[in-house]
Amino acid sequence: MFPSSSSGVSPSSAVDFLSLCRNLKTTKRTGWVRRDVRGPESVADHMYRMGIMALIVPDIPGINRDRCVKMAIVHDIAEAIVGDITPFDGVSKSEKSRREKEALDHMCKLLGGESRAKEIAELWTEYEENSSLEAKIVKDFDKVEMILQALEYEKEQGIDLDEFFQSTVGKFQTDVGRAWATEITSRRKKSD
Ligand SMILES: Nc1nc2c(ncn2[C@H]2C[C@H](O)[C@@H](COP(=O)(O)O)O2)c(=O)[nH]1
Numbered sequence: 001m002f003p004s005s006s007s008g009v010s011p012s013s014a015v016d017f018l019s020l021c022r023n024l025k026t027t028k029r030t031g032w033v034r035r036d037v038r039g040p041e042s043v044a045d046h047m048y049r050m051g052i053m054a055l056i057v058p059d060i061p062g063i064n065r066d067r068c069v070k071m072a073i074v075h076d077i078a079e080a081i082v083g084d085i086t087p088f089d090g091v092s093k094s095e096k097s098r099r100e101k102e103a104l105d106h107m108c109k110l111l112g113g114e115s116r117a118k119e120i121a122e123l124w125t126e127y128e129e130n131s132s133l134e135a136k137i138v139k140d141f142d143k144v145e146m147i148l149q150a151l152e153y154e155k156e157q158g159i160d161l162d163e164f165f166q167s168t169v170g171k172f173q174t175d176v177g178r179a180w181a182t183e184i185t186s187r188r189k190k191s192d
């Protein structure tokens with residue numbers, strides 16, 4: 001038999017938290033919705049592929065890849081409450097950050113368990129503050145995942161989503177982010 005949970009998260013808190021996380025599966029990414037993309041992906045879809053990116057990224061000295069996977073799958077978790085805010089929704093970065101921090105605090109309280117909630121809060125804050133090499137890589141994954149998804153929508157739906165590519169120009173912080181973005185944009189050029 002498995003030992004009883006030592007994380008302090010009770011079954012009731014776990015199910016409450018997981019039920020809130022369902023919103024991540026149903027909240028469509030606003031950037032695509034605003035552009036009338038058919039069948040837009042959800043926030044969870046986006047975070048999942050970022051987690052896969054962390055799983056397959058080549059080893060980088062000093063980088064904890066497991067931490068990148070965890071960071072990828074929690075970085076937008078507050079959107080379960082505040083929704084997916086784009087840079088064009090008229091919400092300032094500081095207000096977006098305030099809303100998301102308030103939401104994260106609520107989600108962590110719901111979770112109850114000291115260690116698990118603390119880990120999620122630490123991962124989210126590290127990403128938000130871009131305060132580690134892991135955060136820099138995962139922020140690059142955020143942009144790579146978005147432009148790869150934009151390329152796929154452009155090809156599948158015959159639409160132009162150039163603004164998504166333009167919004168990432170010059171913003172990559174790591175060699176692997178730049179390399180993957182270059183691969184995506186060169187494929188986009190070839191398919192023109
Ligand atoms: N219409 C646009 N939307 C954009 C652009 N860049 C990002 N976005 C969207 C994508 C997501 O829906 C949202 C934020 O995503 P996070 O993963 O950072 O939460 O903003 C753009 O250039 N145009």
Ligand SMILES: [Mn+2]
Pocket residue numbers: 046075076142
């Ligand atoms: Mn994201």
